[in-house]
Amino acid sequence: MKDFIIPDRDFGTPAAKSKQMVTLTIDGFDVTVPEGTSIMRAAAEIGISVPKLCATDSIDAFGSCRLCLVEIEGRNGTPASCTTPVAPGIKVHTQNSKLKQLRRGVMELYISDHPLDCLTCSANGDCELQDMAGAVGLRDVRYEAPPAAEMATHFRPKNNSGIANPNYIPRDDSNPYFSYDPQKCIVCSRCVRACEEVQGTFALTIEGRGFDSRVSFGMKSDNALASDCVSCGACVQACPTATLQEKSVIEIGTPERSVITTCAYCGVGCSFKAEMRGDELVRMVPYKHGKANRGHSCVKGRFAYGYASHKDRILNPMIRDSINDPWQEVSWAEAMEFAANRMQGIIAKHGRHSVGVITSSRCTNEETYLVQKLTRGVFMNNNTDTCARVCHSPTGYGLGQTFGTSAGTQDFDSVEHTDVVIVIGANPTDGHPVFASRLKKRLRKGAKLIVIDPRRTDMVDSPHIRAAHHLALTPGTNVAVVTALAHVIVTEGLFNEAFIRERCDWDEFQDYAEFVSQPQHAPEAVQMLTGVKAEELRAAARLYAMGGNGAIYYGLGVTEHSQGSTTVIGIANLAMLTGNIGRPGVGVNPLRGQNNVQGSCDMGSFPHELPGYRHVKNDNVREIFETLWGVKIDNEPGLRIPNMLDAAVEGTFKGLYCQGEDILQSDPDTKHVSAGLAAMDCVIVHDLFLNETANYAHVFFPGSTFLEKDGTFTNAERRINRVRKVMAPRNGYADWEVTQMFAQAMGANWVYTHPAQIMEEIAMTTPSFAGVTYDLLEEKGSVQWPCNEKVPDGTPLMHVDGFVRGKGKFINTEYVATDERTGPRFPLLLTTGRILSQYNVGAQTRRTDNVVWHDQDVLEIHPHDAENRGIKEGDWVRLASRSGETTLRATLTDRVNPGVVYTTFHHPDTQANVITTDYSDWATNCPEYKVTAVQISPSNGPSDWQEEYNAFAARSRRIAAAE
Amino acid sequence: MSHDGPHAKLIYMANQIAKFMESKPLDQGVQGLAAHINDFWEPRMRRHLFEVIDHGGHGLRPLVMEAAPQIRRPAEAA
Ligand code: SF4
Numbered sequence A: 001m002k003d004f005i006i007p008d009r010d011f012g013t014p015a016a017k018s019k020q021m022v023t024l025t026i027d028g029f030d031v032t033v034p035e036g037t038s039i040m041r042a043a044a045e046i047g048i049s050v051p052k053l054c055a056t057d058s059i060d061a062f063g064s065c066r067l068c069l070v071e072i073e074g075r076n077g078t079p080a081s082c083t084t085p086v087a088p089g090i091k092v093h094t095q096n097s098k099l100k101q102l103r104r105g106v107m108e109l110y111i112s113d114h115p116l117d118c119l120t121c122s123a124n125g126d127c128e129l130q131d132m133a134g135a136v137g138l139r140d141v142r143y144e145a146p147p148a149a150e151m152a153t154h155f156r157p158k159n160n161s162g163i164a165n166p167n168y169i170p171r172d173d174s175n176p177y178f179s180y181d182p183q184k185c186i187v188c189s190r191c192v193r194a195c196e197e198v199q200g201t202f203a204l205t206i207e208g209r210g211f212d213s214r215v216s217f218g219m220k221s222d223n224a225l226a227s228d229c230v231s232c233g234a235c236v237q238a239c240p241t242a243t244l245q246e247k248s249v250i251e252i253g254t255p256e257r258s259v260i261t262t263c264a265y266c267g268v269g270c271s272f273k274a275e276m277r278g279d280e281l282v283r284m285v286p287y288k289h290g291k292a293n294r295g296h297s298c299v300k301g302r303f304a305y306g307y308a309s310h311k312d313r314i315l316n317p318m319i320r321d322s323i324n325d326p327w328q329e330v331s332w333a334e335a336m337e338f339a340a341n342r343m344q345g346i347i348a349k350h351g352r353h354s355v356g357v358i359t360s361s362r363c364t365n366e367e368t369y370l371v372q373k374l375t376r377g378v379f380m381n382n383n384t385d386t387c388a389r390v391c392h393s394p395t396g397y398g399l400g401q402t403f404g405t406s407a408g409t410q411d412f413d414s415v416e417h418t419d420v421v422i423v424i425g426a427n428p429t430d431g432h433p434v435f436a437s438r439l440k441k442r443l444r445k446g447a448k449l450i451v452i453d454p455r456r457t458d459m460v461d462s463p464h465i466r467a468a469h470h471l472a473l474t475p476g477t478n479v480a481v482v483t484a485l486a487h488v489i490v491t492e493g494l495f496n497e498a499f500i501r502e503r504c505d506w507d508e509f510q511d512y513a514e515f516v517s518q519p520q521h522a523p524e525a526v527q528m529l530t531g532v533k534a535e536e537l538r539a540a541a542r543l544y545a546m547g548g549n550g551a552i553y554y555g556l557g558v559t560e561h562s563q564g565s566t567t568v569i570g571i572a573n574l575a576m577l578t579g580n581i582g583r584p585g586v587g588v589n590p591l592r593g594q595n596n597v598q599g600s601c602d603m604g605s606f607p608h609e610l611p612g613y614r615h616v617k618n619d620n621v622r623e624i625f626e627t628l629w630g631v632k633i634d635n636e637p638g639l640r641i642p643n644m645l646d647a648a649v650e651g652t653f654k655g656l657y658c659q660g661e662d663i664l665q666s667d668p669d670t671k672h673v674s675a676g677l678a679a680m681d682c683v684i685v686h687d688l689f690l691n692e693t694a695n696y697a698h699v700f701f702p703g704s705t706f707l708e709k710d711g712t713f714t715n716a717e718r719r720i721n722r723v724r725k726v727m728a729p730r731n732g733y734a735d736w737e738v739t740q741m742f743a744q745a746m747g748a749n750w751v752y753t754h755p756a757q758i759m760e761e762i763a764m765t766t767p768s769f770a771g772v773t774y775d776l777l778e779e780k781g782s783v784q785w786p787c788n789e790k791v792p793d794g795t796p797l798m799h800v801d802g803f804v805r806g807k808g809k810f811i812n813t814e815y816v817a818t819d820e821r822t823g824p825r826f827p828l829l830l831t832t833g834r835i836l837s838q839y840n841v842g843a844q845t846r847r848t849d850n851v852v853w854h855d856q857d858v859l860e861i862h863p864h865d866a867e868n869r870g871i872k873e874g875d876w877v878r879l880a881s882r883s884g885e886t887t888l889r890a891t892l893t894d895r896v897n898p899g900v901v902y903t904t905f906h907h908p909d910t911q912a913n914v915i916t917t918d919y920s921d922w923a924t925n926c927p928e929y930k931v932t933a934v935q936i937s938p939s940n941g942p943s944d945w946q947e948e949y950n951a952f953a954a955r956s957r958r959i960a961a962a963e
Numbered sequence B: 001m002s003h004d005g006p007h008a009k010l011i012y013m014a015n016q017i018a019k020f021m022e023s024k025p026l027d028q029g030v031q032g033l034a035a036h037i038n039d040f041w042e043p044r045m046r047r048h049l050f051e052v053i054d055h056g057g058h059g060l061r062p063l064v065m066e067a068a069p070q071i072r073r074p075a076e077a078a
């Protein structure tokens, strides 16, 4: 669909990558473009728009509509400018009487089979067919049907004699977000190509030929919802007519302005145009110049924003004396006073170490910075932590130890230069869909794929993609597999000696080489343990080491283990061994879960480090903040989330300010979390909804959505993207303002009036952010840290001329079996994950139409294990571990190996974390979500715990009626 | 994990770190273990750990005991 607010020019065909330049003449003007550019694009470069219908610059030209004809001096005929490449010295004419006549003829044919209800059409003003009719000067349609033989059309439901038109297909409204109205289709196939080339799902096809050709969602019987479609919106974006259109536009009308902002769902950090009419959001359209997404999106960012106006959203502050009381709505001033009094009371009685904060990976950098400043500069301790603890804390530790920075090494564009990709413990098509689309695009062009995952994820086998190797390891054996890969690389002499000698510590390498060469690390030796065939593993190691540019992408399946940090170190070792660091197409890339996990880590959310990953023990670092804030900062590390809960149960931790996190649902061992929360005297929850944690809260501060505030998010590529306010906060205040009010109530003298000032303070105190300002972001769109005097434009690739820490450090990675073992009582291994349409604990996505794709969590179980237990598809099953039990429905699939079961944790009713244990990563306490020994048996319905908890939650959510 | 004794969890955590550090040369392992606990363990946790160490370190892996002299004793509660 065309962009009509801030017109992002459509150049008709994608940019050519060649360095070779070609000069030609178009309508008398000289133009110089890279070799391989289409004539259409070359003309667009100098502002000449050749009429077109089937071409758009997000997909390759197809040349089917014949509207874009041009003449080239000395050549015969009228070639299509979208499919004809430029050539040196040619003289092109885009407009003359012959071309005009031909184009009118083409348009006449299109319009003769198109309804003429433009005025009431939902795409009115946003339709390329309409524009082209205008552009070619179409004034009448001469095809008149003879009275006897009515002309066949696709748009008349009935012919004149009242007989149903067999060519008429009614509108398909099955997708909750967009409709497909075949009567308006011009069969340009832009949608089909977008689904293939941009999204990589291949859900659409053109069926039939000639007049009979129609767009179809897979098999004829499929509607959009039942098809393979993942609702990414790429086809809607590409469609030039009203055929595929957002329902919100049909309902509201066309937008009148747009604001560029950043998706608040996942760590890909896609840029969007929020298209508005007044303060109503009409639609979110992926922004073509967004450097993370390059104009693509997934169902969450594109469509799932309805939670912002959901009726469950709490808009007034609330307080209560005890968690057994109903909530009282109060004014902001009263809520602040109540909260500050309680916190001050706790500090007076139990000391300054008895309170703390949890920052949010969903909030902005500026908001996170303020929350950690609250605990460090106002509460006077380092008790700050963030949900990154439960997902990527091992990344920070592992990459910090080996490379010297706690972040991924590449930008997403890098994948275009990759030859071999290892995806380990990640499910990008569900967790990081836009990155997955970019990865799949590269794989379709020939890059090789190795998947290391207990489950057969969609990456392993999907349309036009098949992994070269799938190492379906037993959950919990990552370290053994990664070390065995290193064993093969070292013992078969496949390592890059020149790189290691130059860039790493050679002595440490030798020590490491000796370690991994030990026979117990050979693939044959660990095969029984890991379940991965030695030959397969050897082949994968050889491919990664010798296959050209090798890149590793990994996710929570790596970090959420008792040896999460060790695996991250092992991955870094592999990259160093093979010299796959420091150039495009290689690297080590964590796929971050939530939108601002990277940012929340950067901003000093962890209890041992100040912003910029600098330990609190360093006097010179504390001094920077002490001078600026006028306080003394504690030089001892503070409590991590699990430690806070332990201390709460023990009685030495009493008060918590928790912004934008739902630790009760997202953290492991729910019963331990609830015991910790219940033991506290003041829990302040700052969120959009009464989340599960709020059941244990005494104060509720309503939060604001990303649409309602200014700030920045930092994505998995270290890219700092702007979040821009498109409407006033419905709750009255942006989250940073709420934190500031609370700090003021606690006696702080903070006076920020705009997040830009907070960023100024971050830049002033944190070297890797020294060059970051809102002005710079305005100018460049986004920037990747480090960004400072040395690298004023930021840093797309890290460790280019040497590792940040100096020499790369090899560290031995001994496999230590988790203590979470299967046995006779709990013979199966449960591993957890997420799915595309839902996000994390689902608080937002559950409050959108995305529930049509996932209305409950289900348990995947291998048919063999199911049969042994008498479980059939769709049965309720009881899932029990050492920690607890819950019930959910089962689905039978061979995606999981026998002995392994899998579920997601998006729905609070499931309480999957009642099952998970409190085992955690040795270095960071990141919980071991990915391995829990369980047993499964048939069941009749929800467990006692679920019912009890639901009753408690309902009681706890009561809000007293206003007098 | 066995939940015996008030400090079972801390002992478990210290031993987990020890298992990683044991694959390093001894002096590096000792130093690494102490540094890790100094850097990441809040004083309350270190205080509890010393309660165990000072009572003979029952349940702790030898490397933890070896590193104990290098672990910072927390200042008395503020
Ligand atoms: S929404 Fe995306 S997946 Fe669905 S048909 Fe369109 S392009 Fe394909």
Ligand code: SF4
Pocket: A184, A185, A186, A187, A188, A189, A190, A191, A192, A215, A238, A239, A240, A241, A243, A244
């Ligand atoms: S649905 Fe739209 S994009 Fe697809 S063929 Fe029809 S008109 Fe073209």
Ligand code: SF4
Pocket: A263, A264, A265, A266, A267, A268, A269, A270, A293, A297, A298, A299, A300, A301, A302, A432, A433, A434, A435
């Ligand atoms: S959820 Fe992630 S991939 Fe989807 S639009 Fe948002 S940032 Fe992009």
Ligand code: FES
Pocket: A051, A052, A053, A054, A055, A062, A063, A064, A065, A066, A067, A068, A080, A081, A082, A083
């Ligand atoms: S735009 Fe060139 S043939 Fe359709």
